[in-house]
Amino acid sequence: MTLSCFDLGERMLPVAEARTRLAGLVEAPLSAERVALGELHGRVLAEDAVSPIDVPQNTNAAMDGIALAWPATHVEIPGEWRVVGEVLAGQRRDEALGAGECVRITTGAPLPPGADTVIMLEQLEERAETVVVNHPERVRPGQNVRQAGEDIPEGQTALPAGTRLGAAELGLLASLGLARASVHRRPRVAIFSTGDEVTAPGEPLPPAGIHDANRYTLAGLLTEQGAELMDLGILPDDREAMIDALSDAAGRADMVITSGGVSVGHADFTRAALEAVGRLAFWRIAIRPGRPLACGLLGEHKVPFLGLPGNPVAVMVTFLQFVVPLLSKLQGRPVREPGRLTAITDEALKSRLDRTDYLRGCYYADTDGRLHVCSTGAQGSGILSSMVAANCLIELTDDREGAAPGETVSIQPLHRLP
Incomplete structure (x- = not known):
């Protein structure tokens, strides 16, 4: 049996405690700015959006047909009505209807004064x-x-502050006639990869090199979270170069993220550079994948810093667990736990007490509507294809030693492009 770093006796932070400590790295949301409606997708409201009008503005027809006033003396309406006009969508009639009178009306057209009922065309x-x-x-x-x-x-809060604006929310703002809204500034996030072995895609791959996947993974994840990317490229294993890069990034960014260079290896300089430029909060978490994760603050502006692991799966897992809540707080969104569902595992899953494991998995519903899950196979933190194959992370918390077939487990669905 090989020796695990979890057997070395050094205490590591549980995942929940790490999330709590990380939240303290951001003191307040970013400043607000007013932005035109057409540029609001993905932004987060900095103040409540209050409706200046009634929506809909008028009481109107939900069907094509006739509009009439229900007779006060009839339990059942008469079978024949006199047509005295027509109201089309975009028009209105200010003249009230008399007894036994109706108007032809189209969907969305305002009802005439006194009218309260519409009978659809197919019934006429x-x-x-x-x-x-x-x-x-x-x-x-x-x-x-x-x-x-x-x-x-009119006067009701249509969308509260902290709402991220998607397609439905943009349509709602448009229906209120709001051409602009106050939103938090997008977080500027600087990223760079580290390591002499890391090679940019498109460059010749040295015999001992690897292509830089992490920067592009992080770029995609940051875009999905509404951040503004500052790509600083690849840094060599050089302490002074790292210090210069962190100092520069701390002066221009709202958050700095690196990948690689945070383990106990002799050539890992990220932690040392962090301590030269700012303050280290912690760097080991009881999680797999992703145990070495350096967190702290940079420079006089106390810019949050996260030094993610070098393995590509660990980068994605730790981003989803720890970076997403920080980005939410910067944008004025409520900081919530990841969304979870419960599923039945179809296979034995391995874990270890005092460590939270995140396995790549695929979940599905059986014929009775119950959710089942199975792993994607080999779970090495360098197997990036397993993230492509997965539609969820299986979360085995630090209080359980794996799961047997038929047991329930917690899963975090991954929101992927179709």
Whole structure:
């Protein structure tokens, strides 16, 4: 049996404690700015969006048909109505309807004064100046009508501060007539990879080299989280170069992320450079993959720094567990635990007490709608193809020694492009 770094006796932070400590690296959200509606996708509201109007603005028809005022003396409406006009969408009629009168109306058109019921076109039979209602006993007062303000009344908070604006939210803001909104500035995040062995894609690969996957993985993850990327390239294993890079990044970025160079290897300079430029908070977490993870603050502005592991899967796992909450806090979003579901494992899963394991997995629903999960196979932290194959992370917390087939486990769904 090989010796594990978890057997060396040094205490490492549990995942939950590490999340709590990391949250303290960000004191307040970034400043706000007003941005045009067409450029708001992915941004986070810095203040409540309050509706200046009723939505919809008018009580209107939900169907094509006729609009009428329900007779006060009838339990059931008459079967024939006199047509006295027409109201199309975008028009209005200010004249009230008399007894027994109706108007033809199209979907979305405002109801005339006093009208409160719409009968759909398919239930009507047209005559010269009247319409006959087929099966009038099926008509109910108030049917097929959308009330003014039934979606959002004037003065109501439509979207609270801290909401990230997606397609639905943009449509909602547009429906309120809001052409701009106050949002937090995008976090500027500087990233660079470290290591003499790391080679940029497109460059000849040395005999002992590896292509730099981490920078591009991080770029994609940061884009998904609404950050503004500052790509500083690849740094060699050189302490002074690392110090210069961290000092420069601390002066221009809201957060700095590196990958590689944070283990106990003799050529790992990231931690030493961090201590020269700023302050180290902690650097070991009871997690697999991703145990060596340096966290701290850089420079006089106390810019949050995260030195992620070098293995590509560990980079993704630690980003999702620890970087995402920090980016949320910078953007004024509530800091929440990762979203989780419960699934039945189809196979034995290995873990160890006092360590949280994140296995790449695939979950699915059986014919009864119950969720099942299985691993993607080999779980080495350098097997990036396993992340491509996965649609979730299987979370085995530090209080359990694996899971047997048929047991329930917690999973974190991965939101991937289709």
